[in-house]
Amino acid sequence: ETGVTQSPTHLIKTRGQQVTLRCSSQSGHNTVSWYQQALGQGPQFIFQYYREEENGRGNFPPRFSGLQFPNYSSELNVNALELDDSALYLCASSARQGEKLFFGSGTQLSVL
Amino acid sequence: AQSVTQLGSHVSVSEGALVLLRCNYSSSVPPYLFWYVQYPNQGLQLLLKYTTGATLVKGINGFEAEFKKSETSFHLTKPSAHMSDAAEYFCAVTRTAGTALIFGKGTTLSVSS
Numbered sequence: 404e405t406g407v408t409q410s411p412t413h414l415i416k417t418r419g420q421q422v423t424l425r426c427s428s429q430s431g432h433n434t435v436s437w438y439q440q441a442l443g444q445g446p447q448f449i450f451q452y453y454r455e456e457e458n459g460r461g462n463f464p465p466r467f468s469g470l471q472f473p474n475y476s477s478e479l480n481v482n483a484l485e486l487d488d489s490a491l492y493l494c495a496s497s498a499r500q501g502e503k504l505f506f507g508s509g510t511q512l513s514v515l
Numbered sequence: 516a517q518s519v520t521q522l523g524s525h526v527s528v529s530e531g532a533l534v535l536l537r538c539n540y541s542s543s544v545p546p547y548l549f550w551y552v553q554y555p556n557q558g559l560q561l562l563l564k565y566t567t568g569a570t571l572v573k574g575i576n577g578f579e580a581e582f583k584k585s586e587t588s589f590h591l592t593k594p595s596a597h598m599s600d601a602a603e604y605f606c607a608v609t610r611t612a613g614t615a616l617i618f619g620k621g622t623t624l625s626v627s628s
Contacts, residue, residue, distance in 0.1 A: 445618030500613030506558030
């Protein structure tokens with residue numbers, strides 16, 4: 404049990420739609436990162452938030468955006484969904500940058 | 516740029532046998548190195564990490580890894596496999612604490628009785 408909860412666990416969308424994925428971190432975890440894990444691949448870094456500000460971003464287009472809230476919850480939003488967005492999306496949090504990451508179980512997104 | 520290569524997408528061992536999962540990295544700066552395990556329908560769990568200091572790192576569940584700078588390797592080992600070790604294993608690298616992890620493609624470990 405990592406204390407990081409993601410919802411929903413599974414989601415099906417069609418191409419062109421928008422989706423919001425949610426993550427609830429442990430209390431006191433000020434840093435949250437999101438990763439995309441395509442089938443048969445390792446996770447790829449999307450972005451990181453620290454105290455509600457984005458402070459790092461991977462090679463993902465602007466249609467991937469996020470929010471972090473004061474209550475240690477966060478969101479990943481993806482606009483104009485494409486078939487290649489089908490993947491497991493993982494949220495990870497830590498008390499401070501550089502400390503151990505705690506991963507959620509992920510949201511499996513399927514884009515048809 | 517940093518990168519990670521995990522040799523062998525699938526490794527099969529018998530229960531009680533040695534586990535060896537290979538990881539090579541590329542980094543222009545001294546790396547921080549990690550091994551994570553992922554069980555079905557679960558998130559990633561940290562097995563061990565190397566930052567500085569002792570090159571032989573011991574982790575949870577009897578796993579250990581050795582950082583070899585000359586070989587740019589960070590192979591994961593366990594002397595005796597257990598059925599519960601069957602999972603997906605990921606090697607990861609980052610250049611400093613707090614920056615994004617770069618993962619390899621993963622190695623699936625199967626353990627037979």
